[in-house]
Amino acid sequence: MRSPSLARLQYRAVSGLARSSRFQSQGLLQSRCASTAALRSSGVAPAYQSVLKTWEQRRNASATASAVLEAAAASPDTLSQAAIIDNLDPVEAARLDKVRNIGIAAHIDSGKTTCTERVLFYTGRIKAIHEVRGRDSVGAKMDSMDLEREKGITIQSAATFCDWVKKDKEGQDQKYHINLIDTPGHIDFTIEVERALRVLDGAVMILCAVSGVQSQTITVDRQMRRYNVPRISFVNKMDRMGANPFKAVDQINSKLKIPAAAVQVPIGAEDEFEGVVDLIRMKAIYNVGESGETLKETDEIPDKVKDIANERRAMLIETLADVDDEMAELFLDEIEPNEDQIRAAIRRATIGLKFTPVFMGSALANKSVQPMLDGVIDFLPNPAEVENLALDQKRNEASVKLVPYNSLPFVGLAFKLEESNFGQLTYIRVYQGTLRKSANVFNARNNKKVKIPRIVRMHSNEMEEVNEIGAGEICAVFGVECASGDTFTDGQLGYSMSSMFVPEPVISLSIKPKQSKDAANFSKAMARFQREDPTFRVTYDNESEQTIISGMGELHLDIYVERMRREYRVDCETGQPQVAYRETIGHRVEFDHLLKKQTGGAGDYARVMGWMEPTGTLEENKFEQQIVGGSISEKFLYACEKGFNLSAEKGPLVGHKVLGTRMVINDGATHMTDSSEMAFKNATQQAFRKAFMDSQPAILEPLMKTVVTAPSEFQGDVIALLNKRGATINDTETGVDEFTIYADCSLNGMFGFSSNLRAATQGKGEYQMEFSHYEKAPPQVQKELIAKYIKAQADRNKK
Numbered sequence: 108m109r110s111p112s113l114a115r116l117q118y119r120a121v122s123g124l125a126r127s128s129r130f131q132s133q134g135l136l137q138s139r140c141a142s143t144a145a146l147r148s149s150g151v152a153p154a155y156q157s158v159l160k161t162w163e164q165r166r167n168a169s170a171t172a173s174a175v176l177e178a179a180a181a182s183p184d185t186l187s188q189a190a191i192i193d194n195l196d197p198v199e200a201a202r203l204d205k206v207r208n209i210g211i212a213a214h215i216d217s218g219k220t221t222c223t224e225r226v227l228f229y230t231g232r233i234k235a236i237h238e239v240r241g242r243d244s245v246g247a248k249m250d251s252m253d254l255e256r257e258k259g260i261t262i263q264s265a266a267t268f269c270d271w272v273k274k275d276k277e278g279q280d281q282k283y284h285i286n287l288i289d290t291p292g293h294i295d296f297t298i299e300v301e302r303a304l305r306v307l308d309g310a311v312m313i314l315c316a317v318s319g320v321q322s323q324t325i326t327v328d329r330q331m332r333r334y335n336v337p338r339i340s341f342v343n344k345m346d347r348m349g350a351n352p353f354k355a356v357d358q359i360n361s362k363l364k365i366p367a368a369a370v371q372v373p374i375g376a377e378d379e380f381e382g383v384v385d386l387i388r389m390k391a392i393y394n395v396g397e398s399g400e401t402l403k404e405t406d407e408i409p410d411k412v413k414d415i416a417n418e419r420r421a422m423l424i425e426t427l428a429d430v431d432d433e434m435a436e437l438f439l440d441e442i443e444p445n446e447d448q449i450r451a452a453i454r455r456a457t458i459g460l461k462f463t464p465v466f467m468g469s470a471l472a473n474k475s476v477q478p479m480l481d482g483v484i485d486f487l488p489n490p491a492e493v494e495n496l497a498l499d500q501k502r503n504e505a506s507v508k509l510v511p512y513n514s515l516p517f518v519g520l521a522f523k524l525e526e527s528n529f530g531q532l533t534y535i536r537v538y539q540g541t542l543r544k545s546a547n548v549f550n551a552r553n554n555k556k557v558k559i560p561r562i563v564r565m566h567s568n569e570m571e572e573v574n575e576i577g578a579g580e581i582c583a584v585f586g587v588e589c590a591s592g593d594t595f596t597d598g599q600l601g602y603s604m605s606s607m608f609v610p611e612p613v614i615s616l617s618i619k620p621k622q623s624k625d626a627a628n629f630s631k632a633m634a635r636f637q638r639e640d641p642t643f644r645v646t647y648d649n650e651s652e653q654t655i656i657s658g659m660g661e662l663h664l665d666i667y668v669e670r671m672r673r674e675y676r677v678d679c680e681t682g683q684p685q686v687a688y689r690e691t692i693g694h695r696v697e698f699d700h701l702l703k704k705q706t707g708g709a710g711d712y713a714r715v716m717g718w719m720e721p722t723g724t725l726e727e728n729k730f731e732q733q734i735v736g737g738s739i740s741e742k743f744l745y746a747c748e749k750g751f752n753l754s755a756e757k758g759p760l761v762g763h764k765v766l767g768t769r770m771v772i773n774d775g776a777t778h779m780t781d782s783s784e785m786a787f788k789n790a791t792q793q794a795f796r797k798a799f800m801d802s803q804p805a806i807l808e809p810l811m812k813t814v815v816t817a818p819s820e821f822q823g824d825v826i827a828l829l830n831k832r833g834a835t836i837n838d839t840e841t842g843v844d845e846f847t848i849y850a851d852c853s854l855n856g857m858f859g860f861s862s863n864l865r866a867a868t869q870g871k872g873e874y875q876m877e878f879s880h881y882e883k884a885p886p887q888v889q890k891e892l893i894a895k896y897i898k899a900q901a902d903r904n905k906k
């Protein structure tokens with residue numbers, strides 16, 4: 108049995124009231140007071156009190172509210188926590204119902220930008236369609252950077268908004284506001300997907316009708332799961348040779364392991380792709396007009412697709428019955444569900460992360476994009492239907508649910524920073540309350556007060572000035588100093604939200620401006636790029652006296668070098684890419700180390716005893732003290748820990764970070780006058796070094812999950828290429844006219860692979876590499892690295 112969740116407790120609190128005759132006879136005001144008490148007793152009071160106050164002010168809405176509460180009492184299981192909150196304030200609920208915050212994410216080149224361009228055109232946001240790499244050289248609206256337009260790839264995610272008018276059941280037009288973020292497909296820019304998904308309520312996962320689930324689809328699937336983002340799927344490129352949407356549906360089920368079923372079937376395919384059959388309403392839908400701007404709907408389903416449409420409709424209902432209780436009941440009773448029941452089940456299951464409905468079409472051929480937009484409205488959640496939690500720092504970091512009401516105190520998350528011509532631009536998702544121009548907000552990280560001078564809504568690189576932004580919306584503000592991932596509040600609430608996951612960089616380059624006069628601009632660019640992109644790091648290596656940039660892949664770093672040249676007019680020289688190696692301890696080693704210098708004047712004395720050993724996983728290091736009897740004081744132990752952390756930052760073997768190493772200090776000795784924090788720190792570092800080197804330590808290298816796709820005729824050549832680079836091939840898939848190889852390779856072995864692959868496949872092969880884990884480097888590589896490190900140190904000492 109499910110345990111009573113907060114939602115149910117709240118439900119009980121409210122539905123109990125709905126049932127009481129006093130509530131029904133004495134009207135809303137009393138029930139409001141009682142419900143406040145009830146809500147307080149279920150432990151969710153403070154935020155709601157203000158909601159209830161608003162509700163009271165809107166007493167004219169009381170009829171609706173009480174009707175909803177009564178309905179809730181009748182069918183408790185269907186009422187979610189969000190619905191309860193909404194129902195308390197029908198005005199807010201109605202506003203939020205018309206908002207969708209969505210992202211478009213997919214494997215590289217699946218058509219995200221092309222699709223977004225159609226969405227903007229059909230919603231009237233742009234007046235003409237321009238293609239990615241199109242002949243008119245204008246480029247798609249959302250690829251606003253010159254580099255993006257030239258390369259035909261998305262580098263930065265771009266935000267926009269549009270209004271979509273959809274007919275309701277009564278045939279009335281309903282206007283929905285959609286905030287949309289188009290994300291890059293290339294794994295090197297994965298942080299852009301990460302931060303977009305952190306703040307969005309739903310996503311459209313695009314797949315290619317020929318290739319189905321690809322390597323980066325698997326990555327975005329993982330990212331969507333990380334942030335619990337419900338998704339609908341869109342199988343694009345139905346006009347391409349070999350298009351098969353059902354292969355994509357099968358692969359979503361089998362590879363991504365999320366129940367999926369087609370909600371449409373195609374009418375024709377490849378160059379005969381005409382339109383789709385909507386399986387919920389059993390209607391054929393065609394696009395007409397020069398750019399497919401008008402939809403023609405008919406009950407006449409072409410004979411050639413009747414059977415498949417019936418078959419796939421049955422499969423849709425069956426899949427829904429597996430994931431949705433109501434549908435399961437109908438299914439077991441052999442009752443044919445009606446349109447509303449199917450639609451409601453899809454919505455519940457999609458929002459509940461148990462299902463993804465699959466749409467299909469061709470963005471480039473302007474076919475069947477609008478029904479996908481309807482799907483966004485029908486099946487993706489509005490901001491009130493998503494649970495967003497914050498930590499209440501004033502109440503011991505207890506979890507609180509944020510409520511997207513304009514009337515509540517403000518809470519927002521800065522998820523992206525960008526330099527614009529007008530200064531620093533900070534993207535904010537407003538989770539609760541209203542963000543107003545000229546208002547003061549507080550950064551929860553450092554409690555600094557900031558004034559909001561300007562608020563804009565972004566439309567790719569254009570902006571529209573607004574005075575305020577309500578809860579559940581996305582905007583950008585100017586002149587706010589912060590880091591990405593910072594929470595802002597109105598200062599009353601001590602709330603802080605979790606930031607996004609930031610992957611560690613795996614590749615580094617030394618870099619310097621070719622001309623010394625460019626040093627100032629160089630530093631400015633470095634500072635800006637670092638602030639904007641948490642996966643781009645800049646460090647200064649004191650020993651080699653070089654600036655080192657680190658990032659997610661060769662393309663990632665190349666793009667920054669190129670941006671430096673274009674945007675800051677700084678030509679740079681770069682060194683060979685370097686792998687971010689790690690070091691780890693071999694086996695347990697005990698130590699008893701004495702640091703003693705007593706040569707007149709103040710001396711140094713520190714003795715540390717204990718052992719070092721592997722933690723068992725190649726992850727974080729651990730420092731522990733198990734001192735009994737106070738042989739080392741707390742203050743000095745703190746210095747020991749500092750020494751340990753410093754040693755782990757720069758390993759003794761080759762100067763790279765240490766992983767998976769534990770140090771335990773269980774005894775030691777202190778001198779009355781000569782012991783100091785410095786002495787204990789140094790003694791620990793010396794003990795670390797000695798014990799580590801005695802343990803047969805190892806150098807670790809990053810292992811990359813690599814996926815290569817190319818036309819079938821090049822399969823042999825690609826396998827040979829991978830074998831030459833020491834890759835372990837795990838799986839090979841053969842498609843209609845292309846194959847995909849899944850392999851594990853060391854990053855070290857893959858430098859320059861892109862040009863080899865290009866040469867071996869006439870430019871038709873593509874590959875993706877993603878960090879998987881660290882593994883011991885082959886002995887020969889370790890030997891070479893150690894020799895190189897020793898030589899570099901000797902050379903430096905000679906200088």
Ligand SMILES: Nc1nc2c(ncn2[C@@H]2O[C@H](COP(=O)(O)OP(=O)(O)OP(=O)(O)O)[C@@H](O)[C@H]2O)c(=O)[nH]1
Pocket residue numbers: 213214215216217218219220221222238239240259260261262290291292293343344345346347468469470471472
């Ligand atoms: N045949 C066909 N080609 C398409 C379709 N949609 C997009 N393309 C083409 O596919 C290529 C990639 O399209 P984009 O829209 O840039 O894809 P993307 O997913 O945004 O690319 P990245 O952001 O770089 O990952 C372009 O050449 C498009 O013209 C489609 O429906 N059919």
